[in-house]
Amino acid sequence: MLSSDFKKQYLRTLANCDNSLFRHPQRTMTERLQSLLPLAAQYSEADCYGQGELVNEFEQQVAAMLGHEAALFLPSGTMAQTMALRIWAEKKHCNQVAFHPTSHLQLHEQNAYQVLHGLDSCLVGKLNEVINRADLDTIHIPLAALLLELPMREIGGQLPTWKELEAQQKWAKSQGIALHLDGARLWSCSEYYQKTLAEIGSLFDSVYVSFYKDLDGIAGAMLTGSAEFIDEARIWTRRLGGNLITLFPDILAAKQGLTDNIPLMPDFVAKAATIAKLFNQHFPTHTIPLCPPCNLFHLVIEQSAKELMPKVMKWSEQYNMALLPLPRTQTDTSCRFEISIGQNALKVSNHDWQKAIASFAHDIILD
Template sequence: MTTVSPLVAAFRQASYPVGGHGRKNIQVLKEALHEFDDKLESDIYGTGESIEGFQAEMAAYVGKEKAVFFPSGTMAQQIALRIWCDEKGKRKVAYHPLSHLEIHEEDGLKELHQIESLLLGERDRLIRLEEILALNDEIACLLIELPQREIGGVLPPYEELEAISAHCRANGIKLHLDGARLYEVLPYYQKSAAELCALFDSVYISFYKGIGGVAGAILAGDEGFTAKSKVWKRRHGGDLISLYPYYLSASYYFKQREPKMGQYYKEAVELASLYNSCEHVATLPLVPVTNMFHVHISVPKEKLEPILVALYAETGVGLIHYLRESSEGVCSFEVSIGDAFAQIPKELLKRTFERMANMLQ
């Protein structure tokens, strides 16, 4: 039997988890599939009316000619960069030092595709336009992640994105959007997905992060690009015999939650303000620009964990189930707002943070 930490156990017992869309279990799939006619035919190796219809819907949403459903974003993004490298005849791409491709994929881009990555900018901030303008290396593609998750979900000004896009097009550099959380940036930018994606040559979006589906991703671009992506998907083993549990749940939760992104964003701003009212606590960014942000608490882990355990037991509100500790004794974690936040009574939430402020003194 797996032993869980006291913090995890206390979080599971809490009546009101703060982040996400609630408990992630098989009910997520049961709820989604319950909405579909049981006579709906499955896809077969990525083809069929249901999957092709969903791909067409998502292509229209992001304003691209075509879209292809992938079982994972890791697969989709490596393939996107491979296509652009082949097209440009160059084996080098550029992205942020904390890109998912750099820190979570075991050098997949290098080992599987022999593509070299150029890490652009500093780890603790966004890539800046001037760094792109000063780039001397010949690259096939520049990848931009919106929002930049590992540094708090921050975003560049929209005007800077326009300037980056114009520079890349003028200099023959393909621009790819790591839009795993694309939906989550739209309320801040006050743009449609199609308007934002028009700045990019190819786009990846996820269906299990802010949307809360089971798994899966879309890769979108022009017809030539997506035709090549289908070949590479087959080479990567991505054409499972059936993908319907993934894209049907993606479709179901996309329709439910994409319209709520503005609400989640406002609630994230509200929650960050409560965190920042506590001594020793600071959010990054101070005021969120999406529905996600990071929390930093200047209290050592061995002291903070029992405080949180006691807080959850007393209030029934579960803030987080894990803590990362830096060498300076500062603990941090990520917050992402979804459906769960609206279920917490406002007075209870206020009392929870007042209690936490007292316990951290």
């Protein structure tokens, strides 16, 4: 295990690098606030308890983007998704919902679906694989909803094929089950499917998307669905304490992040494929998946964190380059990193990435 002092020092080192492989440029609070000023000036007033031109216009925009009738801006994805499942559970008079064992609901929400919403989970799919149509045949209990995640974050941003997705949607429909999408990082999936976000979103009864991950917002999420579904969601938002007097900084940043980053998604995805290929050329690194279908992948290095990370820190200082975040998971003999490609990676040419990654692999191997 890495000490918390080392972690802090490592993050400081990364923050000081001029170049970075992952995510978007780090900005100070001052820079973030200043960046919102031009958009803020375009609206006469802030949202007030979920109402007003700023938020309602943005909700309409995102609903349309995702092929749905209505949308609701929310403080967080945890709130959005547990709420969505609760609504489907009440509508279907059934408190059982299905999701993958690596779902955010299972790993990162202190069992909110259960403790707070009284839902029971049915875990579906193999641990390191996307859910497929055959997995659904193993479900032998009645369900209110099936949650799919696109891309699946904890397994390196893998995606099922479009045919698979359609088959799963058909199955859900045949069972009278709601299909909910955890689309926290959905934005980059259009490329692989060669479908619009609306075409992907339309397969689902409800969709959650996030604004601060790939889109570089401050915080915040959107839940989309039918007008009736969103009316229900507004009531649950009040209950959960998510109906704030205003969320204007988050809304402005989300709106801006969408405008700035959606057009770059094809570049992020292409860059991710290139970078992954470069890593895969060099033992002892490999990516999961080998050919990333979106802007996210995992990088596995077969060394312990204690052995590896001091070398990575030294390398980063020497080359003024943030190549790896802290490991997302680790074993005694390997580390797994989440690489999310955003604006930072685009600033460095493929040729320079090739040189950097070759040097990195060389130094890590020879050390």
